[in-house]
Amino acid sequence: MGIIEKQPIDYTQHPRVNSDDPIPPRPRPQVPAHVIRSDEEAIVVARRLAADFAPGAALRDREGLLPIAEIDAYSQSGLWGINIPKAYGGPGVSYRTLARVIAILAAADPSIAQITQNHLAINGHIDLDGTEEQKKEFFGWVLSGLRFGNAFSELNSKNVAAFETRISFDGDEAVVNGEKFYTTGALLSHVIPIVAVDAQEQGYLVFAERDTPGITVTNNWSSFGQRTTASGSVRIDNVRVPKSRLLPVAAFDRPTIAGPVSQIIQAAIDAGIARGAIEDAIAFIKTQSRPWIDSGKETAGEDPFTIAAIGDLKIKLHAAEALLGIAGEAIDVGLENPTEETIADATVKTAEAKVLTTEIAILATNKLFELAGTRSTLAKHNLDRHWRNARAHTLHDPVRWKFFHVGNFYLNGINPPRHPWS
Known part of the structure; x- marks a missing residue:
């Protein structure tokens, strides 16, 4: 099934919360993630994972320990691909079921549940705005076990929808510069979709691999709650991404979910x-x-x-x-x-x-x-x-x-x- 075997967790090696030190990318999975086949299976898998995650939730929160092994098991379980349409190899479960899955996991550890939030929302955006080629490529990443983080919100902008991160173009590449905060999931991700705007204020989701030169992720999240979501910062310095990995932010220009x-x-x-x-x-x-x-x-x-x-x-x-x-x-x-x-x-x-x-x-x-x-x-x-x-x-x-x-x-x-x- 591609689910990572449980190993004893050495929490002494875990990155702690509220640190300004850059954290290197996580390794990519060696085997593809399991593919959930039905709404019923999604609920069963969520309950099994919740039972595994709950016993360590208080310790992780108290000590500020990131749920690294737990997130690896979670994404390999197939639950990160449950809203990928059947036409692209996913189960296409109902959103009623997706909400149940998240609620089950959040009852065990809401930080782990929140780390999935942007990934699942991005799956939806790919379905709504991606080209056929992008859907095949990006959904293929997820089904192989890759995780999306996020670099959306900014700490000092006028409001949540005002983006100062900029994108310019150089031949077949896009060049992105900016700094993001509240970047839940980015630290433990393999690909970071970055929201950036061009000179005409057109917004894009820029799918940059986590180890792309110019991306620096720090775990400087100091909130008293949801402490182990790693919702810190992403700095983007002249990050270059092929234009083929740009997704226009267009889903809110028309009626969509x-x-x-x-x-x-x-x-x-x-x-x-x-x-x-x-x-x-x-x-x-x-x-x-x-x-x-x-x-x-x-x-x-x-x-x-x-x-x-x-x-x-x-x-x-x-x-x-x-x-x-x-x-x-x-x-x-x-x-x-x-x-x-x-x-x-x-x-x-x-x-x-x-x-x-x-x-x-x-x-x-x-x-x-x-x-x-x-x-x-x-x-x-x-x-x-x-x-x-x-x-x-x-x-x-x-x-x-x-x-x-x-x-x-x-x-x-x-x-x-x-x-x-x-």
Whole structure:
């Protein structure tokens, strides 16, 4: 199947977070990745990997250890190619299934789930905007086990859509210069798609190999949450790439699923964070929490207020997960029949899901401590990683704007904007 065998992990050799030292590229896989064959297999593989990843999640977060062996196993499992169309050798699973896969993995370790986010979104962009030759080449890379990172956002630009990274042309080559931040996945990738604009402000995805001269990747990500996503910096100094590896950023110029796909993956990560926090809260209450003195109960799990609170969390989680599934189905409709109506519907439903996944992620990770009690805050448990991850990841784009766009759609018939954050 091409899945890397599990070996004892020597964490002493792992790069640590928040370092300005450049990190060399990862070796390419020696065997092709496994190819998932069905939606059902994708779920089975995700659950198996989640069971492997969960036990080390707290240690990796506490020590700032990058999930190198885990990401190798993850990409070799075939899950990084699940939205490659069948016509190009992939399984073409539904986006409902893709969201479930990400949520399952995020419940185990949301940093690992987030590292996949840009790769899967890029798969979608290739399908939407690539030439036939590019689809065959780029999808072939993924099916062989190569990983896409990203060099999209910039730290000091006016807003998230203002790009200062520039591209010029020299014969059959493009030359790129700039600096990127929030580059989740780039450090552990084999190919880094770089967003750059030309003199006419036309945007391109420039597919540069990770070891291309002029690319420097540093792990200077210092956030208190999602600590092991390696979302640091990429410096691009006169990087030369063949023009054949340039993909125009055109998916937002017409109705496509590009925006909802990016957003549903973000929402799925938050749903997974919430589920992981609730599961840990239940386990802690059952095994380590003490009943409150006024309850008259023998165990914390018999406290009626705790029971009701867990019920409330589960209801809200299931509502968020249900909306996530509805959004995935709407995206699948938009993929098959991209019109103004179907894409607006997919965008709105995905926004609704993201509102609920954001709310339950923040609520569940906060309630964990209220219900589990003071001893749950002890450093040895590292349960605060759930809240830190939720608080950091839900900042990806402001959910307050989701309320506005959803309301404007239903009240005034105005479709939401088309961009990666909508």
